[in-house]
Amino acid sequence: MERPEFYRFHQGEKSLPFDASEYANRLKRLRADMQANGVDACVFTSMHNVAYYSGFLYCAFGRPYAIVVTQTEDVTISAGIDAAQPWRRSSGDNITYTDWQRNNYWRAILSVTGAGKTIGYEADHLTLSQSELMDAFLSPKAKVDMAPVTMRQRMHKSAAEIELIRACAQVADVGGYAIKDAIKAGTREIDVAMAGRDAMELEIAKRFPDAEYRDTWVWFQSGINTDGAHNPVTSRALQSGDILSLNTFPMISAYYTALERTLFVENVDPASLKIWEANVAAHELGMSLLKPGMSCAQVTEQINDFFAERDLLQYRTFGYGHSFGVLSHYYGREAGLELREDIDTVLEPGMVISMEPMLTIPEGTPGAGGYREHDILVITEDGNENITGYPYGPEFNVVG
Numbered sequence: 001m002e003r004p005e006f007y008r009f010h011q012g013e014k015s016l017p018f019d020a021s022e023y024a025n026r027l028k029r030l031r032a033d034m035q036a037n038g039v040d041a042c043v044f045t046s047m048h049n050v051a052y053y054s055g056f057l058y059c060a061f062g063r064p065y066a067i068v069v070t071q072t073e074d075v076t077i078s079a080g081i082d083a084a085q086p087w088r089r090s091s092g093d094n095i096t097y098t099d100w101q102r103n104n105y106w107r108a109i110l111s112v113t114g115a116g117k118t119i120g121y122e123a124d125h126l127t128l129s130q131s132e133l134m135d136a137f138l139s140p141k142a143k144v145d146m147a148p149v150t151m152r153q154r155m156h157k158s159a160a161e162i163e164l165i166r167a168c169a170q171v172a173d174v175g176g177y178a179i180k181d182a183i184k185a186g187t188r189e190i191d192v193a194m195a196g197r198d199a200m201e202l203e204i205a206k207r208f209p210d211a212e213y214r215d216t217w218v219w220f221q222s223g224i225n226t227d228g229a230h231n232p233v234t235s236r237a238l239q240s241g242d243i244l245s246l247n248t249f250p251m252i253s254a255y256y257t258a259l260e261r262t263l264f265v266e267n268v269d270p271a272s273l274k275i276w277e278a279n280v281a282a283h284e285l286g287m288s289l290l291k292p293g294m295s296c297a298q299v300t301e302q303i304n305d306f307f308a309e310r311d312l313l314q315y316r317t318f319g320y321g322h323s324f325g326v327l328s329h330y331y332g333r334e335a336g337l338e339l340r341e342d343i344d345t346v347l348e349p350g351m352v353i354s355m356e357p358m359l360t361i362p363e364g365t366p367g368a369g370g371y372r373e374h375d376i377l378v379i380t381e382d383g384n385e386n387i388t389g390y391p392y393g394p395e396f397n398v399v400g
Contacts, residue, residue: 003100009085016055017253022093022160033149041113042069042120042327048332050256056089064105068112075112083315100124105136113309115139120146155337156350168257169387175200175248176259176390184400185240193233198251215251226370240266243369260374261399271366280393283373286355290384295341321354351379
């Protein structure tokens with residue numbers, strides 16, 4: 001039997017998160033950027049760019065994947081273990097590579113790019129070993145890092161993306177209300193987290209019957225576990241007076257949204273209430289600043305001043321917000337749109353960004369714990385639209 005290096009296995013009907021015209025528009029903009037940078041073919045290897053330009057979100061499991069874009073073709077490259085699923089979830093063509101011999105992945109890519117071309121790639125994702133193989137198989141005339149270019153494109157959302165992100169935010173709210181209902185002293189963090197996750201997955205299935213369901217999760221933290229924004233769930237039992245962090249993360253077709261809130265079990269002490277109210281006030285100030293013409297650094301500076309005046313700035317642990325779109329906790333990040341001192345990006349209509357100030361007060365200090373509020377805002381022509389619905393602050397979130 002003669003075993004092929006790669007082949008096309010296409011069966012079933014295509015099912016995409018967006019209409020085909022959405023992907024055509026994304027590719028049109030990419031091809032214009034390729035032409036401006038003298039790039040003949042792009043070989044993108046990250047989950048976020050493969051998903052952004054094709055609709056296909058791969059599951060690597062140690063295998064390499066890609067989308068190859070030229071001026072006339074867009075082809076996802078996938079492993080045989082996935083059969084035809086990548087083709088059904090890709091807006092364009094798909095090639096399956098085999099593992100009968102090493103590096104058939106690169107042979108499949110070469111069949112689209114050709115040799116001796118100027119290749120666009122992602123320097124923030126391509127590993128050293130894969131970069132060496134790219135040189136060996138493609139013999140590129142030159143290489144151009146296109147990661148910054150694609151990030152800038154992803155930061156500006158289309159109307160279709162904003163519609164999906166708005167629906168995702170509504171799903172996050174559903175998870176938030178389910179979590180609130182599950183909170184009571186004696187309940188474990190994991191049990192509360194599962195209530196929120198299950199509610200969101202059921203809501204996603206109702207709203208998006210043709211989607212793939214995976215990766216939706218909850219971080220629900222209590223007491224000392226609230227000190228970090230990304231601390232995992234444990235089996236710690238909630239206690240009366242505990243500070244809580246509610247974090248719901250529905251994932252729909254690679255698109256990420258979040259709802260994050262500070263809560264307390266049954267009661268909140270005066271020292272904690274004072275810090276909580278200060279963080280809420282900073283949250284409201286920050287949301288008022290998110291409008292066209294403001295830079296990320298300018299927004300950050302004003303919130304820094306607010307906290308410094310209250311002797312709280314030293315308790316801030318990270319930036320005040322970030323972009324939303326094709327990203328996740330294990331892939332993708334639009335670092336050019338983060339509310340930090342070192343980011344000068346100017347806000348423009350069509351960007352989607354969070355406001356999420358967090359203060360971490362050390363154990364043994366009055367008001368100890370992590371305080372964080374988080375809303376998602378769409379930048380409009382004259383301000384912003386807050387698409388998060390779950391209420392923040394003490395009046396609603398002392399529960400149990």
